[in-house]
Amino acid sequence: MVTHCDVAIIGGGPAGSTAGSLLKKYRSALKVHIFERDRFPRDHVGESQLPLISKILDEIGVWDKVEAAGFPVKIGATYRWGRTKDLWDFEFIPDGKFEPAPRPSRYAGQRRLTAFQVDRAKYDEILLRHAERLGCVVREGCGVADVSPTEEDRVGCLRLESGEEVKARYYIDASGHSGILRRKMGVGVNSPTTLQNIAIWAYWRNAKWASTVGVGGTRVLVLSQSAGWVWFIPLGPDRTSIGLVLPVGFLKESGKKPEALYREALAADPVLRPLLSAATQEPTLQATKDWSFLAERLVGENWFLAGESAGFADPILAAGLSLAHSGAREVAYTILALMQGEFEPDWLRRQYNDNHRGHIMEHIRFADYWYSANGVFSDLKDYAQLIARDAGYEISPEQAWMWLGQGGFIDRTGSPEIGLYGLGITKEILASFGGTEPYYAIEGRSHFKLNLDGTVMTWVAEMNEGRISRIRAYERGGRFLPVVGTMGWVVRLLREKRSFMEIAAAANRRGVEEAMSAAKFLDFWSVVVKCLEKLVTLGWVEAHTEAGAEPCPRFESDYRPTLHPNRDFPSDGESGSA
Ligand SMILES: Cc1cc2nc3c(=O)[nH]c(=O)nc-3n(C[C@H](O)[C@H](O)[C@H](O)COP(=O)(O)OP(=O)(O)OC[C@H]3O[C@@H](n4cnc5c(N)ncnc54)[C@H](O)[C@@H]3O)c2cc1C
Numbered sequence: 001m002v003t004h005c006d007v008a009i010i011g012g013g014p015a016g017s018t019a020g021s022l023l024k025k026y027r028s029a030l031k032v033h034i035f036e037r038d039r040f041p042r043d044h045v046g047e048s049q050l051p052l053i054s055k056i057l058d059e060i061g062v063w064d065k066v067e068a069a070g071f072p073v074k075i076g077a078t079y080r081w082g083r084t085k086d087l088w089d090f091e092f093i094p095d096g097k098f099e100p101a102p103r104p105s106r107y108a109g110q111r112r113l114t115a116f117q118v119d120r121a122k123y124d125e126i127l128l129r130h131a132e133r134l135g136c137v138v139r140e141g142c143g144v145a146d147v148s149p150t151e152e153d154r155v156g157c158l159r160l161e162s163g164e165e166v167k168a169r170y171y172i173d174a175s176g177h178s179g180i181l182r183r184k185m186g187v188g189v190n191s192p193t194t195l196q197n198i199a200i201w202a203y204w205r206n207a208k209w210a211s212t213v214g215v216g217g218t219r220v221l222v223l224s225q226s227a228g229w230v231w232f233i234p235l236g237p238d239r240t241s242i243g244l245v246l247p248v249g250f251l252k253e254s255g256k257k258p259e260a261l262y263r264e265a266l267a268a269d270p271v272l273r274p275l276l277s278a279a280t281q282e283p284t285l286q287a288t289k290d291w292s293f294l295a296e297r298l299v300g301e302n303w304f305l306a307g308e309s310a311g312f313a314d315p316i317l318a319a320g321l322s323l324a325h326s327g328a329r330e331v332a333y334t335i336l337a338l339m340q341g342e343f344e345p346d347w348l349r350r351q352y353n354d355n356h357r358g359h360i361m362e363h364i365r366f367a368d369y370w371y372s373a374n375g376v377f378s379d380l381k382d383y384a385q386l387i388a389r390d391a392g393y394e395i396s397p398e399q400a401w402m403w404l405g406q407g408g409f410i411d412r413t414g415s416p417e418i419g420l421y422g423l424g425i426t427k428e429i430l431a432s433f434g435g436t437e438p439y440y441a442i443e444g445r446s447h448f449k450l451n452l453d454g455t456v457m458t459w460v461a462e463m464n465e466g467r468i469s470r471i472r473a474y475e476r477g478g479r480f481l482p483v484v485g486t487m488g489w490v491v492r493l494l495r496e497k498r499s500f501m502e503i504a505a506a507a508n509r510r511g512v513e514e515a516m517s518a519a520k521f522l523d524f525w526s527v528v529v530k531c532l533e534k535l536v537t538l539g540w541v542e543a544h545t546e547a548g549a550e551p552c553p554r555f556e557s558d559y560r561p562t563l564h565p566n567r568d569f570p571s572d573g574e575s576g577s578a
Pocket residue numbers: 010011012013014015016035036037038044045046047048049050142143144145174175176177178179180199288291306307308309312314315318319320321322324
C-alpha cells in the first residue's frame with residue numbers, strides 16, 4: 001500500500017506537531033501526515049521552557065489549551081552557580097514583579113513574558129491533538145522503519161514498520177534524538193564542544209516548594225555541585241523532575257553506579273535535602289548522554305531536519321524545546337514559501353539551514369561558557385580561548401574572556417536580544433557568574449560611530465503570519481545586521497546622529513510624532529537602547545566618551561536608563577553635542 005501526502009512528518013513531539021500545526025493553519029488544503037512511533041501520552045525529559053515558546057504556542061493557537069492544563073507558570077530560575085555559593089535569581093519579567101492573576105489566564109500583558117514548566121507526557125499530547133484538530137493526519141504507533149534516498153539528495157519515500165510506503169512532496173525529520181531521516185540521508189553530525197556529560201533523572205512525589213506551584217509564578221532550581229549540577233523542575237503540585245548532570249569522565253573515574261551517584265548528590269545537597277524530606281522517588285531512574293551535537297546540514301532537495309534531529313546544546317540552558325519549536329516553525333514557513341514559488345528555492349533552504357545551525361551553535365558555545373563559569377575549570381580564560389578557537393577566532397585568553405563575557409555566542413538576527421535569552425537577562429547571568437555588576441557596553445559612553453567597513457548588502461528572511469519576506473541586511477564575516485524594525489531605525493539614525501543625547505532626542509521626537517503613551521514610549525526606548533548595546537557588543541558600532549558630552553546613564557533594569565527621555569532630554573532642536 002502507498003500513502004500520498006504533501007508533507008510527511010516523522011515524529012509527533014513538539015517539533016513535529018509545531019510544523020504540522022503551522023502548515024495546516026496557513027494552508028488548510030495541504031495533506032499533512034504525522035507518523036509517531038509511540039502512543040501518546042508518553043514520558044519525555046525536557047520540561048523547563050523559555051518565554052519564546054509561549055509566542056509560538058500562541059501563533060499555533062494552542063497557548064490557551066496549554067494554560068488550561070494548569071502547568072506551573074515559569075517566571076525565571078534560581079541558581080547556585082559561578083563563583084558564589086549563594087542562591088541568585090534571574091527573572092523573565094523586568095524587576096521580577098510578577099503579579100499572579102486567576103488562571104486560566106490569557107496570553108496578554110505579563111503572561112507574554114512567562115514560560116511554562118511542563119509535564120511532557122501531557123504537554124506533547126495537547127500539542128499533537130491540536131495538530132490533529134487543525135487537520136493533520138496523526139498516526140500513532142506507526143514508526144518509520146526506513147527512508148529511501150534517491151539521486152539528487154531527495155527522499156524517495158518512507159517505509160513504515162507495517163511495510164506501508166509513504167510518498168510526499170516534502171519530508172520533515174522531527175524524530176528527535178533518533179534522527180532516522182538524517183541518518184538515512186547520510187548527514188554527519190559534529191560535537192563542537194569540549195564538554196561530555198551524562199544526565200541521570202527521576203520524578204518525585206510531594207517535594208516541598210512544588211506543592212505551592214501553580215498558584216503564582218514559579219521558577220526552576222539549578223544547583224551547581226562539586227562534580228556537576230542538579231535540576232529541580234516542579235511540574236505541578238505533586239510531581240517534580242530532578243536530574244543530575246555529570247561529566248562522563250567523573251562517572252567512569254568514580255567507579256560507582258549512576259543510581260548511587262544520584263542518591264548521594266541529592267542527599268548531600270543542603271538546599272535539596274529539606275525539599276525532599278517528605279518526598280518519594282518514582283521507581284524509574286533514567287539516564288542519557290551524548291546529547292550535544294549539530295547536524296552538518298539541515299536541508300536537502302525535499303527534506304528538512306527539525307527539532308532535536310538537527311542538534312541540541314545542553315540541558316543547562318533549558319533551550320531545547322525553544323529550538324525545537326522555533327526551528328519547526330521556520331521549516332513550516334520555508335515549505336510554504338517553496339510551494340508558493342515566490343523566492344529562489346536555494347535561498348530559502350539556505351536561510352533555514354544557516355539560521356538554525358547558527359542558533360544551535362550559539363547555544364553550544366553559550367553552554368560551554370556557562371560550564372566554564374562554574375569554577376570546575378581552573379583557568380577560565382584559557383578555556384574561553386578554546387571556545388573562541390572553536391568559533392574560528394584566534395585571540396588571546398584575555399580577549400576571549402571579554403568576547404564571551406560580552407556575548408560572543410551571539411546570534412545573527414536583527415532583534416535586540418541575544419540567542420533565545422533577553423539581552424538584559426544574559427548580562428545579568430554573566431554578571432552573576434563573576435559575582436559582579438552587569439556590564440553594559442554603552443553605559444558611560446557619549447558617542448557612537450557606525451562601522452560598516454567591509455560589509456556587503458544582502459537579504460535575510462523574516463517570517464511573519466505564515467509568509468516569508470526578504471529584508472535588507474549588512475553582512476560581514478558571516479554575521480548579519482538586518483536593517484529592519486527598531487534596529488533598522490537605530491542604524492539609519494546612526495548614519496547622521498552620533499551622540500547619545502541626539503539619539504535620545506530623535507527617539508523622543510518619534511514618540512511624540514506617533515503619539516505614544518508613556519508606557520509605550522518607555523518600551524520603545526528600552527528597545528532602542530538594547531539595539532544600541534547589541535550594535536556595540538557585536539562591533540557594528542564603536543562607542544567612546546567625549547569630554548563635556550552627556551554620556552549614556554546607568555541602567556535600572558531591562559535596559560531602562562534612569563534618565564527618562566520624555567522628561568529630561570532636550571528636544572531635537574536643543575541637542576547641543578555633535
Ligand atoms: C537530559 C536532558 C534534559 C533536557 N532538559 C530540557 C529542558 O529542561 N528544557 C528544554 O527546553 N529542553 C530540554 N531538553 C531537550 C528536549 O528534551 C528536546 O530538545 C525536545 O524534546 C526536542 O523535541 P523534538 O520534537 O525534536 O523531539 P522529541 O520530543 O524527542 O520527539 C520526537 C518524537 O519522534 C518519535 N520518533 C522517533 N523515531 C521515530 C520513528 N522512526 N518513526 C516515528 N516516530 C519516531 C519519538 O517517539 C518522539 O515522540 C533536554 C534534553 C536532555 C537530553
